Amino acid sequence: MKNLAKTYNPKDFEDRIYETWESGGAFDAEVDKDKKPFTIVMPPPNITGQLHMGHALDQTLQDVLTRWRRMQGYSALWLPGSDHASIATEVKVANELREKTGKDKREFGREEFLKHAWAWKEEYGGRITKQCRKLGDSCDWKRERFTMDETCNKAVVKFFINLYEKGWIYKGNRLINWCPDCKTSLSDAEVEHEDEHGKYWYFRYPAADGGEGITVATSRPETMFGDIAIAVHPSDERYKDLVGKTVILPIVEREIPVIADEYPDPEKGTGAVKITPAHDPNDFEVGQRHDLEIISCMNDDATMNEYAGKYEGMDRYECRKAWVADLDAAGFLVKTEDMEIPVGRCYRCHSAVEPMMSDQWFVKMDELAKPAINAVESGRMKFVPERFSKVYLNWLYDIRDWCISRQLWWGHRIPAYYCDECGEIVVADHMPDKCPKCGCTHLTQDEDVLDTWFSSALWPFSTLGWPEKTADLDYFYPNNVLVTGYDIIFFWVVRMVFSGYECMGDAPYDYVFVHGLVRDEQGRKMSKSLGNGVDPLESIDQYGADALRFMLCTGISPGNDTRYIPKRIEAARNFANKLWNASRFTIMNLQAEDGSWLPMEFNESALKDEDKWILQVANEGVKYITEQMEKFELGLAGQRVYELIWDYYCDWYIEMVKGRLYGDDEADKKVARYVLTKVLKDFLKLLHPFMPFITEEIWGFLPQDSSKSGVDAMLIKADWPVYEPSMNYSDSAKKIQVAMDIIKAVRNIRAEAEAAPSRKLNIIVKTDVHTSAIEAVSSHIKNLANVTNIELKGGDFALPDDAMTAVIDGAEIAVPLDDLVDKEAEIERLTKEKAKLESEVERVEKKLANKGFTDKAPAHLVEEERAKGEKYKEMLANVVARLESLK
RNA sequence: GGUCUAUUAGCUCAGUUGGGAGAGCGACAGGGUGACAACCUGUAGGUCAUUGGUUCAAGUCCAAUAUAGGCCACCA
Numbered sequence: 001m002k003n004l005a006k007t008y009n010p011k012d013f014e015d016r017i018y019e020t021w022e023s024g025g026a027f028d029a030e031v032d033k034d035k036k037p038f039t040i041v042m043p044p045p046n047i048t049g050q051l052h053m054g055h056a057l058d059q060t061l062q063d064v065l066t067r068w069r070r071m072q073g074y075s076a077l078w079l080p081g082s083d084h085a086s087i088a089t090e091v092k093v094a095n096e097l098r099e100k101t102g103k104d105k106r107e108f109g110r111e112e113f114l115k116h117a118w119a120w121k122e123e124y125g126g127r128i129t130k131q132c133r134k135l136g137d138s139c140d141w142k143r144e145r146f147t148m149d150e151t152c153n154k155a156v157v158k159f160f161i162n163l164y165e166k167g168w169i170y171k172g173n174r175l176i177n178w179c180p181d182c183k184t185s186l187s188d189a190e191v192e193h194e195d196e197h198g199k200y201w202y203f204r205y206p207a208a209d210g211g212e213g214i215t216v217a218t219s220r221p222e223t224m225f226g227d228i229a230i231a232v233h234p235s236d237e238r239y240k241d242l243v244g245k246t247v248i249l250p251i252v253e254r255e256i257p258v259i260a261d262e263y264p265d266p267e268k269g270t271g272a273v274k275i276t277p278a279h280d281p282n283d284f285e286v287g288q289r290h291d292l293e294i295i296s297c298m299n300d301d302a303t304m305n306e307y308a309g310k311y312e313g314m315d316r317y318e319c320r321k322a323w324v325a326d327l328d329a330a331g332f333l334v335k336t337e338d339m340e341i342p343v344g345r346c347y348r349c350h351s352a353v354e355p356m357m358s359d360q361w362f363v364k365m366d367e368l369a370k371p372a373i374n375a376v377e378s379g380r381m382k383f384v385p386e387r388f389s390k391v392y393l394n395w396l397y398d399i400r401d402w403c404i405s406r407q408l409w410w411g412h413r414i415p416a417y418y419c420d421e422c423g424e425i426v427v428a429d430h431m432p433d434k435c436p437k438c439g440c441t442h443l444t445q446d447e448d449v450l451d452t453w454f455s456s457a458l459w460p461f462s463t464l465g466w467p468e469k470t471a472d473l474d475y476f477y478p479n480n481v482l483v484t485g486y487d488i489i490f491f492w493v494v495r496m497v498f499s500g501y502e503c504m505g506d507a508p509y510d511y512v513f514v515h516g517l518v519r520d521e522q523g524r525k526m527s528k529s530l531g532n533g534v535d536p537l538e539s540i541d542q543y544g545a546d547a548l549r550f551m552l553c554t555g556i557s558p559g560n561d562t563r564y565i566p567k568r569i570e571a572a573r574n575f576a577n578k579l580w581n582a583s584r585f586t587i588m589n590l591q592a593e594d595g596s597w598l599p600m601e602f603n604e605s606a607l608k609d610e611d612k613w614i615l616q617v618a619n620e621g622v623k624y625i626t627e628q629m630e631k632f633e634l635g636l637a638g639q640r641v642y643e644l645i646w647d648y649y650c651d652w653y654i655e656m657v658k659g660r661l662y663g664d665d666e667a668d669k670k671v672a673r674y675v676l677t678k679v680l681k682d683f684l685k686l687l688h689p690f691m692p693f694i695t696e697e698i699w700g701f702l703p704q705d706s707s708k709s710g711v712d713a714m715l716i717k718a719d720w721p722v723y724e725p726s727m728n729y730s731d732s733a734k735k736i737q738v739a740m741d742i743i744k745a746v747r748n749i750r751a752e753a754e755a756a757p758s759r760k761l762n763i764i765v766k767t768d769v770h771t772s773a774i775e776a777v778s779s780h781i782k783n784l785a786n787v788t789n790i791e792l793k794g795g796d797f798a799l800p801d802d803a804m805t806a807v808i809d810g811a812e813i814a815v816p817l818d819d820l821v822d823k824e825a826e827i828e829r830l831t832k833e834k835a836k837l838e839s840e841v842e843r844v845e846k847k848l849a850n851k852g853f854t855d856k857a858p859a860h861l862v863e864e865e866r867a868k869g870e871k872y873k874e875m876l877a878n879v880v881a882r883l884e885s886l887k
Numbered sequence: 888g889g890u891c892u893a894u895u896a897g898c899u900c901a902g903u904u905g906g907g908a909g910a911g912c913g914a915c916a917g918g919g920u921g922a923c924a925a926c927c928u929g930u931a932g933g934u935c936a937u938u939g940g941u942u943c944a945a946g947u948c949c950a951a952u953a954u955a956g957g958c959c960a961c962c963a
Contacts, residue, residue, distance in 0.1 A: 007925090216963070218963060219963075231963095268963070269962085271963095272963085275963095281961055282963080285961085342961090387891065390891075391890085394889090394890075490959090521899090554901090554911095557900090557901070557902090559892085560892075561893095561956095561957090563900085565898095568899075571911055572911095574925045577926090578922095578923065578925080578926080581926085582922060584923080585921095587922090589922095643910090650922085650923085651927085744929090747929065751916075752929080752930090754916090758920075840907080847907095850943055851943080852942085853943040857943060861944095865906090
């Protein structure tokens with residue numbers, strides 16, 4: 001006999017099955033006009049990265065969706081790839097070089113450094129995608145892409161040129177975010193703002209004419225060397241006379257004007273603001289309005305420059321200390337105030353970002369943002385959960401131009417060429433032979449590279465071949481859904497959307513399915529510095545990939561964070577184990593001693609009540625689960641599969657069918673085998689997206705459709721079950737319900753009376769309505785409640801005193817236990833039951849007495865309520881009568 | 888300052904158009920029963936944060952409040 005191994009050990013088959021799928025081409029997606037496409041493009045993990053729990057969650061969700069749609073008959077493409085991660089990789093490679101050679105990256109020079117970077121990429125870049133296979137990701141590896149591969153590079157250059165020619169990319173000397181450690185510019189999205197403990201210093205700027213002057217507050221005194229004016233609100237009476245005059249910048253002795261501008265808020269501070277356009281974005285704008293000079297007083301490593309006089313060369317914070325001390329000594333410091341100050345920090349190295357004047361490339365955002373805004377406002381693109389559309393829109397409503405140049409080497413080099421002679425800028429996909437303006441041949445390419453996110457923005461279509469008009473692009477674009485964490489909506493989602501509209505004329509996907517973070521057991525963010533991260537590979541090693549996947553996508557709700565709790569993954573593993581054992585049971589009963597399949601047969605007229613019941617349960621399960629999947633409610637879908645398998649199939653159906661399998665009615669055995677197999681197969685299908693490995697392994701041990709072979713015969717290619725609306729086995733379901741009610745009641749009595757589980761019992765069932773039902777299901781009651789004999793009595797029968805009783809809907813059950821009945825305990829038990837029923841009756845009657853309810857509630861609900869009332873009243877009457885007879 | 892989320896059993900969390908409160912883990916009691924001790928059977932445990940409102944009906948919708956957290960923001 002061939003069967004599953006005695007114990008569930010995922011290591012025995014997970015890798016083997018993955019290899020069979022991959023080599024068999026099970027993940028390959030083809031352009032097939034007869035099928036509908038389903039496309040997910042994987043958010044490319046950084047090549048510097050290692051697989052962490054966040055990836056595991058993100059990818060599991062994508063894989064569940066992909067496998068499900070594939071089974072539904074879509075041509076399902078899940079396209080994998082990785083991101084070059086400009087800053088992160090450059091820092092990593094530079095550090096490695098420094099460790100190995102002791103030399104700074106600049107000593108190697110651009111060419112040499114890039115050689116090392118590519119070598120690093122070749123060695124480690126594939127690491128993470130290999131780890132994805134452990135998770136069971138069913139992505140089409142043949143289409144694996146890299147943001148810096150040739151076609152992606154082409155796409156980046158093409159996009160840049162297109163935008164430049166439209167005038168939507170420009171170069172300008174503007175105030176940008178500068179990281180003094182990474183020594184590169186950053187976009188607004190790459191700066192993290194935090195409130196930190198700081199101070200306001202109030203300094204007096206004396207009037208040039210010898211008057212008192214004006215006092216201003218600042219949190220950044222070291223930028224005073226760049227002060228160019230003092231601004232006050234035009235309506236501010238206090239300073240009316242000073243507007244148009246000048247004040248003296250203390251110690252520096254430079255004369256600066258007092259100007260009137262709407263920007264200062266008279267209510268705040270002293271109502272007067274120092275204007276330092278080179279070091280503050282607001283001041284920069286004030287400066288633009290008044291056409292003021294710009295003085296930058298810092299170097300690109302955040303040390304002070306010559307404008308800081310004797311402080312030149314000092315770090316910005318050292319300078320601050322010394323400068324404040326000097327001002328205080330000179331009597332200009334009026335007062336200080338403790339204050340929480342917002343500080344911007346680099347999202348990579350966490351240094352304080354310095355606003356600096358710099359010559360950079362920008363993308364003009366106003367026009368690009370419009371279709372991206374419309375996409376969500378019009379409902380073309382939907383966020384799941386919906387609330388994230390607000391986050392997205394708010395960001396777009398006041399989006400500012402995007403600084404895209406980075407002073408790095410690793411990345412897409414900006415396709416702009418400068419004429420060394422005349423300074424002409426040429427933007428082209430290759431180095432021009434000569435300058436189109438002066439004709440000379442001395443041109444130099446821009447030294448900078450593009451923001452990593454500039455290339456990620458094209459990912460939904462650059463991976464499909466854009467700018468070429470490929471069949472893939474035509475078929476698989478737009479993608480159906482993007483699965484991602486809420487943390488990169490700004491970095492990535494927004495930019496993909498406007499790029500998608502610009503390049504493809506349509507949104508990149510229909511849905512953005514947003515998930516939360518995986519936190520540690522205490523709810524903290526998993527991070528390297530805390531050392532609290534859980535390695536998914538270790539988890540898989542311990543519990544199996546299926547358990548990890550199931551744990552990650554059940555018990556969660558879309559968009560909310562979840563915690564990694566070892567007990568939860570253990571529970572998922574136990575579920576796999578349960579399925580494993582139940583399947584062993586089924587497989588065992590389908591074979592003869594010699595391993596040949598025993599006959600099975602579908603014969604509707606021969607179906608027993610429990611067969612019809614489980615078929616109906618399965619059918620309704622299919623409907624529910626499919627609906628939940630459509631709504632991205634994977635947690636609810638997964639939860640239901642769990643219940644179907646464990647509660648319905650294992651706890652009830654298998655137990656009910658056992659007697660038949662061990663009996664000798666051959667015709668009936670065929671039917672039982674059929675249902676046992678059919679339902680298990682359906683459940684395996686429903687579970688497969690969540691737990692692909694174990695379900696595939698079990699599938700291989702079940703009888704197969706002989707028309708299919710190879711990968712096509714595997715579960716991964718099986719059809720998703722279809723709900724059959726015409727199925728109606730309610731009569732059988734009701735009978736099974738009665739059986740289950742009686743079984744539970746007897747089990748309860750057994751436990752309460754402390755009768756040994758092994759002790760056979762006889763029971764009396766008193767009923768008028770369930771007589772035939774009980775006759776039909778009596779074997780189940782006998783088997784599952786360990787009952788020898790069921791005595792059926794009519795409604796006028798008086799239950800014996802020396803019995804323990806229970807009341808269910810439509811029947812009373814008595815278990816005579818002369819040696820065990822504790823009359824006091826029995827009365828106590830029944831009294832509790834009575835109280836419970838009384839409160840039910842009261843609740844229902846109150847509801848029915850409410851005219852509002854009977855008049856306004858839907859008729860079927862009122863009817864249901866009436867029926868309940870009758871039921872509870874009858875049960876209550878039975879309990880009361882029983883109590884009377886005991887007293 | 889704006890905005891979003893969370894508050895449900897001892898713990899971690901589900902609860903989908905409003906219609907009798909659920910799971911897993913843990914606790915307690917019992918059990919080697921023809922796949923399963925990674926199991927089975929039974930039991931206990933909750934004014935669904937608070938206060939109002941809408942409704943015949945609110946864990947679910949609305950408004951405030953409290954507590955915790957997230958995101959955004961140019962307050963000198």
